[in-house]
Amino acid sequence: MSATAADPRVTAARKAPKRRMRVSWSDPRFRALVWQFIILGIVGGIVWYLVFNTNKNLAARHIATGFAFLHRVAGIPIGESMISYEPSVDTYGRALWIGVLNTLKVAGIGMVLATILGTLIGIGRLSGNWLMAKLTGFYVEVMRDIPLLLQLLFWYTALQGLPAPRQAWRVAELMDGATFHLFHETFANWQFGSGMLLSNRGSRIPILNWEPADNWILAAFVVGAIGTFLWNGHANRRQEATGIRPKVWPVAFGLLLVLPLAVWAGFGAPLNFEIPTLRGFNFQGGGTISPEYFALLLGLVLYTAGYIAEIVRSGIQAVAQGQWEAAGALGLRRGAILRHIVLPQALRVVIPPMTSQYLNLTKNSSLAVAIGYQDVVSIANTTLNQTGQAVEGIAVIMAVFLTISLSISLFMNWYNAHIALVGR
Amino acid sequence: MVGFGRWSAKTVALAGMVAAWAVGGSALTPARADGTGSATLDAAIKRGLVQCGVSGQVPGFSLPDSQGVMRGLDADTCRAITAAALGDANKVKFVPTTAQNRFTALQSGEIDVLSRSTTWTLGREGNLGLEFAWVNYYDGTGFLVKKSSGVKAAKDMDGATICVQPGTSTELAIQDYYRLHNMKFTPILIQELSEIQAAFLSGRCDAYSTDASALATFRFSQGPKAADLVLLPDIISKEPLGVMVRKGDDKWFDLVRWTFAAMIIAEEKGITQANIDTFADSKDPDIRRLLGLEGDMGKALGLDNRFAYNVIKAVGNLGEMWDRNITPMGVPRGINNIWTHGGLQYAPPMR
Numbered sequence: 001m002s003a004t005a006a007d008p009r010v011t012a013a014r015k016a017p018k019r020r021m022r023v024s025w026s027d028p029r030f031r032a033l034v035w036q037f038i039i040l041g042i043v044g045g046i047v048w049y050l051v052f053n054t055n056k057n058l059a060a061r062h063i064a065t066g067f068a069f070l071h072r073v074a075g076i077p078i079g080e081s082m083i084s085y086e087p088s089v090d091t092y093g094r095a096l097w098i099g100v101l102n103t104l105k106v107a108g109i110g111m112v113l114a115t116i117l118g119t120l121i122g123i124g125r126l127s128g129n130w131l132m133a134k135l136t137g138f139y140v141e142v143m144r145d146i147p148l149l150l151q152l153l154f155w156y157t158a159l160q161g162l163p164a165p166r167q168a169w170r171v172a173e174l175m176d177g178a179t180f181h182l183f184h185e186t187f188a189n190w191q192f193g194s195g196m197l198l199s200n201r202g203s204r205i206p207i208l209n210w211e212p213a214d215n216w217i218l219a220a221f222v223v224g225a226i227g228t229f230l231w232n233g234h235a236n237r238r239q240e241a242t243g244i245r246p247k248v249w250p251v252a253f254g255l256l257l258v259l260p261l262a263v264w265a266g267f268g269a270p271l272n273f274e275i276p277t278l279r280g281f282n283f284q285g286g287g288t289i290s291p292e293y294f295a296l297l298l299g300l301v302l303y304t305a306g307y308i309a310e311i312v313r314s315g316i317q318a319v320a321q322g323q324w325e326a327a328g329a330l331g332l333r334r335g336a337i338l339r340h341i342v343l344p345q346a347l348r349v350v351i352p353p354m355t356s357q358y359l360n361l362t363k364n365s366s367l368a369v370a371i372g373y374q375d376v377v378s379i380a381n382t383t384l385n386q387t388g389q390a391v392e393g394i395a396v397i398m399a400v401f402l403t404i405s406l407s408i409s410l411f412m413n414w415y416n417a418h419i420a421l422v423g424r
Numbered sequence: 425m426v427g428f429g430r431w432s433a434k435t436v437a438l439a440g441m442v443a444a445w446a447v448g449g450s451a452l453t454p455a456r457a458d459g460t461g462s463a464t465l466d467a468a469i470k471r472g473l474v475q476c477g478v479s480g481q482v483p484g485f486s487l488p489d490s491q492g493v494m495r496g497l498d499a500d501t502c503r504a505i506t507a508a509a510l511g512d513a514n515k516v517k518f519v520p521t522t523a524q525n526r527f528t529a530l531q532s533g534e535i536d537v538l539s540r541s542t543t544w545t546l547g548r549e550g551n552l553g554l555e556f557a558w559v560n561y562y563d564g565t566g567f568l569v570k571k572s573s574g575v576k577a578a579k580d581m582d583g584a585t586i587c588v589q590p591g592t593s594t595e596l597a598i599q600d601y602y603r604l605h606n607m608k609f610t611p612i613l614i615q616e617l618s619e620i621q622a623a624f625l626s627g628r629c630d631a632y633s634t635d636a637s638a639l640a641t642f643r644f645s646q647g648p649k650a651a652d653l654v655l656l657p658d659i660i661s662k663e664p665l666g667v668m669v670r671k672g673d674d675k676w677f678d679l680v681r682w683t684f685a686a687m688i689i690a691e692e693k694g695i696t697q698a699n700i701d702t703f704a705d706s707k708d709p710d711i712r713r714l715l716g717l718e719g720d721m722g723k724a725l726g727l728d729n730r731f732a733y734n735v736i737k738a739v740g741n742l743g744e745m746w747d748r749n750i751t752p753m754g755v756p757r758g759i760n761n762i763w764t765h766g767g768l769q770y771a772p773p774m775r
Contacts (some may be wrong), residue, residue, distance in 0.1 A: 061531055062553035062671045077599050077611035079587075088603045136602035153619075200627050201585065279476035292612070322546065372623070382613070385524050385591030388552035390531075413627065 069387045099379035107362040110300045125313045143306030156295040156371040168199035202290045213267035220263040224255030230258025292373035304361045310352045315346035353410035449690035462675030462725035476502030477535035480520035481617045484641035484753045492517045496689045496747040498539040500739045508731045513738035519640035524591045538668040539735040543593040556666035557680035564659035565597040566636030578658035582607040587620050597661035641753045684731035688771035690741035
């Protein structure tokens with residue numbers, strides 16, 4: 001220590017002097033350590049007791065235990081799967097993995113769609129337009145007040161009300177009114193509209209037959225995207241330097257749309273869709289969205305969007321009125337104020353409750369079992385039933401949801417910290 | 425709670441049972457010296473009730489009638505076992521179980537016996553800690569289709585969409601059949617029986633598959649619309665539907681097994697619910713032992729010597745049980761007859 005005492009206003013507060021811990025009850029550090037050991041011991045003891053007792057009880061009841069069943073051939077049929085699955089050779093482990101992917105498929109897309117729809121409705125509730133505000137308010141109340149399971153069963157039943165494959169609705173025919181005449185004329189030539197089919201077996205959509213020319217079109221699009229990104233950066237720098245922002249949209253339009261279209265035309269405008277056709281019991285070819293998946297996605301998105309709308313609305317209203325007025329005084333229009341001033345500030349209020357909604361949506365997806373969509377709960381239930389290993393089956397379900405939920409929480413917390421107000 | 429329905433309650437119950445294993449003590453305490461030698465029977469006597477797991481949803485097997493009384497072959501099986509155990513068939517408590525939670529319910533002791541159209545397989549006896557005491561219906565997996573589909577046989581169904589309940593032996597049987605015949609199908613798996621039947625009727629599936637018996641009774645329950653539905657002639661698997669008990673309680677297993685034997689012997693001898701009292705002075709030693717008039721047959725099982733009398737008085741012989749529950753559904757008895765009439769039901773001698 002130097003002779004001159006440090007000014008506490010300039011340097012940091014003085015550190016507490018370091019002392020050796022004494023093995024005495026009067027030393028708070030020793031007390032804390034003892035308590036932590038005791039609590040750790042109690043928790044560990046309880047966990048050990050639960051595991052030991054479960055194993056003892058299962059053994060006494062002659063019930064098989066362990067996770068060896070994951071390597072056994074499953075033999076259970078699975079309706080829809082994102083990876084190949086052959087029941088006669090694939091294992092329960094793979095079947096469960098398919099369930100996890102199916103859960104992620106509905107939860108991931110559901111989160112994106114619910115966020116978009118919820119944000120639009122939340123903004124709509126604040127609209128000056130009386131009809132818009134009332135309609136979106138009505139939507140929020142209806143969706144939040146009806147149990148989700150009921151909504152899922154409603155959508156599933158409604159989708160089953162669609163005609164059988166042989167009488168499937170063709171979207172082009174539905175659109176054959178005067179309004180859509182032009183659309184029909186344009187797309188019927190490419191057999192596009194006539195290939196979109198709605199039946200109780202699901203929505204069949206034509207999928208593009210991938211050809212070499214399509215690779216070039218994709219390459220042109222990627223080049224365009226990179227170009228647009230660079231131009232945007234250039235525009236930012238120019239704006240900072242001169243205060244005048246060069247227009248971005250004409251460049252983006254040219255690079256992202258005109259360039260790929262030109263490449264496409266250069267290859268002779270090829271466009272081949274794989275059109276679904278009725279063969280035997282069902283349509284073959286094309287892509288499909290099963291009624292089970294569609295009903296679950298629809299139910300989850302519409303239901304969760306109701307909650308998200310309220311979160312967005314409260315977030316926007318949490319931004320002080322002065323922000324609107326100050327931005328208005330600078331001459332910004334309402335849309336620009338919302339995009340550049342209010343929404344970025346609202347985001348800080350919105351993110352934490354939004355995390356809860358994402359977690360809810362993911363967990364609610366386990367209601368899939370009621371309408372026959374094979375998510376991880378459905379497949380784990382079947383597995384535990386066929387193998388008789390209920391403890392392991394429930395453990396798998398818990399582990400999967402814990403992992404997914406913790407991942408969502410971690411990401412959202414990171415994002416929350418990322419956008420947090422930085423004190424300057 | 426918003427968003428949590430029946431399914432959730434069932435899963436919570438399942439998770440609860442699992443938790444009970446974790447925190448609960450072992451229920452398999454050795455029988456008391458003054459007891460019957462069966463922990464399950466002792467508990468049932470103390471409770472004054474036999475808890476019997478049924479489906480409660482399948483006509484002909486177990487379904488409450490307009491008075492709320494559980495009717496059907498599985499329900500009468502419960503009554504017969506209760507009559508043997510407690511002497512009074514009314515002391516039965518029917519516990520509805522799903523295809524998914526039935527084994528857990530029996531393992532955890534929530535029910536004493538499972539009589540729910542459950543197929544006897546090696547996997548179930550080997551892994552579950554449960555065993556089959558008798559078969560009350562020899563069945564097989566069948567297909568129900570709509571007449572308008574024009575399907576005549578299971579072989580026509582390549583590429584079909586099939587509605588089936590998950591967690592059943594049916595889903596495995598269909599998978600095996602399609603694998604064997606190198607065909608493909610799309611399964612629609614819904615746990616709730618009424619939901620899967622609705623999906624079939626709405627045309628979501630080309631076929632509804634389960635045990636042929638349940639298909640026949642489901643078709644029957646459609647009333648005038650039954651004519652639109654066709655039961656395919658193919659039976660693609662063996663499905664002996666049995667009555668399950670926990671392993672490790674052999675006395676209780678014996679009780680269930682000999683309840684069936686008693687009903688079969690009664691049918692062999694022409695003893696019915698109505699005429700049983702006229703056999704009180706029978707000279708036939710088999711009948712005298714069956715009715716507890718001589719020998720200590722019941723005592724050997726830890727029961728009253730008149731246990732078989734109580735069973736037959738309560739539900740009749742095996743044939744009566746069939747005629748009361750299955751015949752109205754228009755299903756012929758076939759291999760479910762007793763052995764003297766060309767069926768598979770054969771009872772070992774009671775002596």
